[in-house]
Amino acid sequence: MTVGAPTLLSLLEEKPGEFVSGEEISQKLSVSRTAIWKQIRKLEAQGYKIEAVTRMGYRIIERPSRISPVELTFKLSTRTFGRNVRVHEVVSSTQDVLRELAEEGAPEGTLVIAEQQNQGRGRMGRSWVSPAGKGIWMSLLLRPNVPLLQTPQLTLLAAVALNRAIERVTGLDIGIKWPNDLLVDGKKITGILLESAAEDERIRYVVVGMGVSVNLEASDYPEEVAAKAVSLRMACGRMLDRTELIAEILKEFEDLYAVYNASGFETIRLLWEARSINLNKPTVLTTASGRIEGIPRGISEMGALIVEMEGESMQTVYSAEINPWEK
Known part of the structure; x- marks a missing residue:
């Protein structure tokens, strides 16, 4: 007989707060201690x-x-x-699920949430740590009536929305690393990925992927990630209600999106600049064309980073990896 996790789980649930011996489990389920341990790991x-x-x-x-x-x-x-919402236990990526729904005509505001992703991804093709039941792994569908060239504006809008919502719920001091990484004490707490579909240079839809490390513990992070990432639980010292946080993020996002649609990008630009950790600091940007050294001074009206180069010339950058400039 093999142990099924629900059967093992029921034995542990029978005595809440109490220990159940390995011998008792082994006898009741007729399995080895090794098989028990494997099922413990699955749980x-x-x-x-x-x-x-x-x-x-x-x-x-x-x-x-x-x-x-x-x-x-x-x-x-x-x-x-979030009024049209799909919640899944496990998906490859909420981006993939929502993109299919978008192609089928799903309305703006459709939300896909997963308890776990096994192929979660972030910017630059990086993987994203998204264990079961501990984070917010979701994608939101937008159908903005704007040219494709304005997509970077929506990336910055998403960063501001998450920043404001998470600060309000947690009380943490959160900064934005260009373009849309949210950091607490220099460590990353969210991942944001926008993927768009366009026709005739206008956006058909945008899928906004949001990964928030809510209740992860240090042991949930691979060794290569642990030094540069942190969860909200680790940062503020308490468990957080994920559903409450999702509701707050969606409200903030919808409010800012309404401002953007009514009045344009200027308000979003100012909010982003006020939260930036990169502006007016010597910086190195690694782009597809090479390395740029300069001082970011602000955001352009199209959502690009304006960098002051040596000699006080200005350059706009739409996509790059950004790090402090250390001579």
Whole structure:
């Protein structure tokens, strides 16, 4: 007989807060200790936190939360954003799921959420750590009536929306690293990825992917990521309600998007510049054309970074990796 996670889970759930010995589990399920341990690891991958103590056994000390569409709808204060929502347990990427819905004619504001992504991705093709039940992994559909050249404006809008919403919920001091990375004490807490489809130089739709590391612990990060990433839980010292945070992000995003559609980019530009950690500091930008050294001075009306070069000439940059300039 093989152990199924639900069967093992039911044994642990029978005695909340108490240890269940490995011997008892082994006898009741007729399996080896090795098989038990493998199933414990599967439960941990689903978001359960299980304590294992020699001669005492196993007990659940933290259960994963689940995002409920009903609960989210109840907490929403938006008009359209998130009103059409799909919640999945596991997907390759919420970007892929929502792009299919967009091609089928899904309305603006459609939201796809996943408890876990196994191929989550960020800017520059990087993978994104998105374990089950611990973060916000979602994609939002926009159908803006703007030229394709203005897509960078929407990238900055997304960064400002997440910054304002997360600061309001957590009380953390969050900065924006150009163009849309949110940082706490120099460590990344979110990933934002915009993918668009266009026709005749006008945007058909934009899929805004948002990954927020909410309740991850240090052990959830691979070693190569741990030094430069942090979760909101680690930064503010408490667990956060993911559904509440999603509702706040959608409200802020919808409000700023309405301002953008009514009045243009200027308000968004000023809000972004006020939160930037890069402006007026010597910087190195790595672009597809090579290395640029200069001092970012602001954002152009199209959403590009304006960089002051040696000799006080100005250059606009639309896409680059940005880092402090260390001589």
